[in-house]
Amino acid sequence: MATPFGPARYRLDVPEDFGGTLLVLGHGAGGDVDAADLVAVHDAALARGVAVALVTQPYRVAGRRAPAPAAQLDAAWLAVIARLRKNVDFATLVVGGRSSGxxxxxxxxxxxxxxxxxxxxxPLHPPGKPDKSRADELLTGVPTLVLNGDRDAFGVPSQAPAVHVTVLRGETHALSRDPAAVAAAAVAFVTGS
Structure with missing residues (x-):
C-alpha cells in the first residue's frame, strides 16, 4: 500500500472468532515480521480471537536494511493504521512491535x-551507550507492556507511570530463546486477561 515514503506492506489476519481487538506489529530495524517473537505473538493472539496486522516498513519493502529516519517510519506506520481502520471494524487498537518497531x-x-x-x-539505548537513553519514548500515557530480556545489550527500561516492564530471564535482544513465554505475556496484556 502507498505511504508518504514509498510502499509499505501489511499482512492482516482476522480470526473467525474475532473479538474486536486489532493488534498491529512492526519489525526491528534490520529484521522483518518473521522474527521468532513476532510470529509467536501473532499466532497466540489469533488463537485468542485478536486480529493481527504485521507491518513491513517501506525501506524493507525496497530491500534496504538501514532504517529510514524516525519521522518517515512514523508517517508510514500511521498511513498503514489509517488503511486498517477502513478495513477492520475494531473496538480496541493495540500497537506494538519489536525493537525499532x-x-x-x-x-x-x-x-x-x-x-x-x-x-x-x-531498545533503551544503543549497545554500550547508556547515556543515549530513549526512555522518554515510553512516556506516552498509554498503558504499555515492555518485554525485554535480562541479557539485552540495548538495556532494559525501568517501570514508569503507565509502563509495566517484564524482564525475561536468559533472553537477549532477539527474544528467541522462549517465544512461547513472550507470546503468553504479550497476549495476556493485549486481551486484558
Whole structure:
C-alpha cells in the first residue's frame, strides 16, 4: 500500500472468532515480521480471537536494511493504521512491535488512537551507550507492556507511570530463546486477561 515514503506492506489476519481487538506489529530495524517473537505473538493472539496486522516498513519493502529516519517510519506506520481502520471494524487498537518497531509504536500511539502499546525488546539505548537513553519514548500515557530480556545489550527500561516492564530471564535482544513465554505475556496484556 502507498505511504508518504514509498510502499509499505501489511499482512492482516482476522480470526473467525474475532473479538474486536486489532493488534498491529512492526519489525526491528534490520529484521522483518518473521522474527521468532513476532510470529509467536501473532499466532497466540489469533488463537485468542485478536486480529493481527504485521507491518513491513517501506525501506524493507525496497530491500534496504538501514532504517529510514524516525519521522518517515512514523508517517508510514500511521498511513498503514489509517488503511486498517477502513478495513477492520475494531473496538480496541493495540500497537506494538519489536525493537525499532516498538519505538515507532510508542512515538505514534497517541496519534493512532491506540488503547495499549506492546513493546518487545524496547531498545533503551544503543549497545554500550547508556547515556543515549530513549526512555522518554515510553512516556506516552498509554498503558504499555515492555518485554525485554535480562541479557539485552540495548538495556532494559525501568517501570514508569503507565509502563509495566517484564524482564525475561536468559533472553537477549532477539527474544528467541522462549517465544512461547513472550507470546503468553504479550497476549495476556493485549486481551486484558
Amino acid at each position: 516498538a519505538r515507532v509504536a510508542c512515538r505514534t500511539a497517541v496519534r493512532a488512537g491506540a488503547q495499549r502499546i506492546l513493546a518487545l525488546a524496547f
